Amino acid sequence: MIEIKNLSCAFNTKTILQNINLNIQSHLCILGANGSGKSTLAKAVCGLIEQGGEVSINATNIKELSLIQKARLISYIPAKLEIYDSFISVEEFVLLGRFPYKRSFFEYSDKDKNIVQETLDFLKISHLKEHPLSSLSSGEQQLTLIAQALAQESEIMIFDEPTANLDPHNTKIIAQYIKGLKEHHQVILITHDLHLASYFNADVAFIKNKTLTLYTQNFFNDATLSELYNVNFKGLVAQYD
Numbered sequence: 001m002i003e004i005k006n007l008s009c010a011f012n013t014k015t016i017l018q019n020i021n022l023n024i025q026s027h028l029c030i031l032g033a034n035g036s037g038k039s040t041l042a043k044a045v046c047g048l049i050e051q052g053g054e055v056s057i058n059a060t061n062i063k064e065l066s067l068i069q070k071a072r073l074i075s076y077i078p079a080k081l082e083i084y085d086s087f088i089s090v091e092e093f094v095l096l097g098r099f100p101y102k103r104s105f106f107e108y109s110d111k112d113k114n115i116v117q118e119t120l121d122f123l124k125i126s127h128l129k130e131h132p133l134s135s136l137s138s139g140e141q142q143l144t145l146i147a148q149a150l151a152q153e154s155e156i157m158i159f160d161e162p163t164a165n166l167d168p169h170n171t172k173i174i175a176q177y178i179k180g181l182k183e184h185h186q187v188i189l190i191t192h193d194l195h196l197a198s199y200f201n202a203d204v205a206f207i208k209n210k211t212l213t214l215y216t217q218n219f220f221n222d223a224t225l226s227e228l229y230n231v232n233f234k235g236l237v238a239q240y241d
Helices: 038-046 067-073 090-101 110-122 138-152 168-183 194-200 222-229
Strands: 002-011 014-024 028-032 052-057 074-077 156-160 186-190 203-208 211-215
Touching (some): 014 038, 014 211, 028 194, 038 074, 038 156, 067 074, 074 138, 090 110, 110 138, 138 168, 168 194
Parallel strands (some): 028 186, 074 156
Antiparallel strands (some): 002 014, 203 211
16 A cells, blocks of 8 residues: 655746645555656655655655565656667666575576566567667567566566557557556556546546545546546447557
């Protein structure tokens, strides 16, 4: 469980989030306009940025956790794969997800390698394992990011705009995988795609004017959406099954 108390975040002199209080006991979808603070909230929960207030995971303040402990508890999957080494292969990149479990600094164990292979097989990208990251399509890069997060075996997985740069076909594939992960992980989804959010089928945290409102039901109806987005809605249907 994630507990957020009086969370505030600012960059320079601009306040992004103010006095956020939220208990996340299960899966959650975070929505809001561009620049509303969705990614800021996710990074604060992971301990990736400085914040005022308190964030606890399983009753432990994240500031008291080591990097290894945090990595075993929670993983953050960004919208885009940043390639710092054009020649690193898919397999090598996914193996980095096993770093919190390494016993030797110089090499990964057979168990680590087996977990990576099983993950690549599960996501049906094992044929790409020797390919350099720079040669992958956008959809393949997103699957590789998911593979690394799965290999990390964190309890909680946060996806930040996972379909932002994908075509409809790859969006469908990623949506199905993310929804399936709910069986074994606590999943938090950040998206601007209302179809994906509806398909994900979880409580919704909507960020607006630096504050957060939690919706446990009746979010995806025309009246609520029209009020929040200031646009007339006439039906929203999940389209990924």
